[in-house]
Amino acid sequence: QLLDYDDLLVMLRQLLLLDEAARARISSQYRYILVDEYQDTNRLQAEVIRQLATTHQNVMVVGDDSQSIYAFRGATFKNIMDFPVLFPGTTIYKLEENYRSTQPILNLANCIIDEAAEKYTKRLFTRKIDGPLPALVEAAGEHAQSRFIAQKILELREEGVPLDEVAVLFRSSFHSFDLEIELSRKGLPFIKRGGMKFIETAHVKDLLAHVRVVANPLDTVSWHRVLLLVEGVGPKKAQDLLAAIVKAEQPYDVLRGVSGRSGQGLKNLANTLESLAGAEDRQPEHQVSHIYEYYLPILKDQYDDYPKRTRDLDHLHTIAEGYHGIDEFLADLALEPPDGSAVNVEAPDRDDERLVLSTIHSAKGLEWQCVFVIWVVDGRFPSAYSFLADDELEEERRLFYVAVTRAKRHLFMTYPINVYDKTSGMLLSKPSRFLDHVSSDLLDTLALVEEGGREDWGMTRDPYY
Structure with a gap:
């Protein structure tokens, strides 16, 4: 007989539940159990861990409830929340100092997750006090959003930010299609994670x-x-x-x-x-x-x-x-994304650089100097499909939190307005509801204004946000 990974878990659980002698022997053999990324475990895995600890209860798990985003793969947010119930007397250590992001980015992340219905309350802080405010950018449409991002990436590169320190994150793979075309037009090389490039399907x-x-x-x-x-x-x-x-x-x-x-x-x-x-x-x-x-x-x-x-x-x-x-x-x-360096930018030693386009799920655990989160418009992020189920909406909130906390220094959140969504029949124009409770002091709110031709841009501060 052949067993895949799921079979191994199922049969191990059966053995531990049905054979008391085997359970005691295995539990005694493995006297200390450490589980990493516990927020990504499923119910079966949690049950196996509980049975393995039958004789000693010596279990330590590491995880972040705010980054539980894999329900579609069977992971359950409840595992990490219910851990103190499964193991009475649990001691909780909060690791709140962040070594990645600047404080303005962490202030936004804290505000987003504060509204979560169920959580372990944490306040992230860092010694990197200074940094630009996260920017919330309104664009007249998807094309305007794509052109702004491509132009901003060129500007950042001229300022010395390497292309491989720039990422564009999105909730669903198809959200980047228009941007892929614009990046190719501008000669900006990129790799895509979490889905095929649009023109390759x-x-x-x-x-x-x-x-x-x-x-x-x-x-x-x-x-x-x-x-x-x-x-x-x-x-x-x-x-x-x-x-x-x-x-x-x-x-x-x-x-x-x-x-x-x-x-x-x-x-x-x-x-x-x-x-x-x-x-x-x-x-x-x-x-x-x-x-x-x-x-x-x-x-x-x-x-x-x-x-x-x-x-x-x-x-x-x-x-x-x-x-x-x-x-x-x-x-x-x-146009295929070229192998060389970006247009109009001298960089003979940077030919292998690629900026990253990625779904947020594929970006978990990664970090970049500059992150763009696109389509931050209600109906796309969170998805309209999540509006009717509280647990799905909460997972979308955690997904947004993960996206924001990928940025080390620069964070741009962009949303197009007056976009008709054929699937839901909605006219999308409002920024994500996850920003509703964010103070205007925590964001640099901008509205893009095209001045003359397609490539001429101006930005105005939005006084109404």
């Missing part, structure tokens, strides 16, 4: 291949990808069709002339592409929308997790709305 590549074929009927790479999506078309047939398409004056007629199993699918493809090629309106958002209608049945047939992927394509449509021409849209989405 298969479904985004599929839809964009259709757009590219319309823009350039001689794009053989895109044609090949598009043809393979049609039922009944394999690699050999795709190559044969491609050879005929390149030579034909009317490439769509080649598709209509095919019979057999793939005939109807190729006719539908031809009609879709031809209608877009002959359309007077070549706005990117309309092309993406039209191809999305054609591609959706294919998406549902190919991927079991298509609801998640349709959300990505909705976001692609939102990105397309920010472009007036199809060529600019495709050019920006074709």
Whole structure:
């Protein structure tokens, strides 16, 4: 028989519960038990620890209840809160001195977690008294948020902050899609943790291949990808069709002339592409929308997790709305983050630097000189899905606390306004409710103002926050 890690836990628990002699022998053998990151344990693990300590109760756990953020993996916040109940006479030591962040950042973190419904009360402090206030930045929309972050990162780098000391954190992987495009446009290299880069996902590549074929009927790479999506078309047939398409004056007629199993699918493809090629309106958002209608049945047939992927394509449509021409849209989405240093910044010894884009879950335990937390808008952070369940909302609060405490010196929290969320039907404009009780003295509140062109920025202090 083979056992995976979960099996080992389950069977160990059964042994400890059902075999008293084995329990006493094992407990006597391991007389002192230390558990790290106890806030991330599940109920089964807690039960195993309790049984292992049957003969001695010599258990020490280390953890931070404020950083319990893995409920989706089975971890339970209650383990660390109920530890004194499981082990009467527990002594609690609070480690409140922080060696990472400046006091202004810790003041904000303390204020955020103070509102938690259940917690061990702590007041983080540090000897790093001085530092800039955390900034809360309002942007006119997602594009404005992305442009501000890219520009600010360039400024920080000119001031001597290495790219690998900068991180952009977000609640969900798709929140960074627009920013990824802007960073590529600015020549800022990055790595992404906790999800694939937007332009590397298969479904985004599929839809964009259709757009590219319309823009350039001689794009053989895109044609090949598009043809393979049609039922009944394999690699050999795709190559044969491609050879005929390149030579034909009317490439769509080649598709209509095919019979057999793939005939109807190729006719539908031809009609879709031809209608877009002959359309007077070549706005990117309309092309993406039209191809999305054609591609959706294919998406549902190919991927079991298509609801998640349709959300990505909705976001692609939102990105397309920010472009007036199809060529600019495709050019920006074709950009790969470069390997070299940032644009207009001399840094011959920094070629290997990458700034980090990461989900907050993937950033736990890490730290950077400068941290941007994006989409700090109610409905995205916390997610609208958490509004109806108090325990989920509390976990979102702890997630926000983790994000804020990744920053050593610079912390920027950005939120776009007047954003329509298709999933919830909400118009998102309000900063996260987790900031409702934060005193204005703890934040530098800014509103972005575009001055002239896309790249000209001004910032005003928001007197109403």
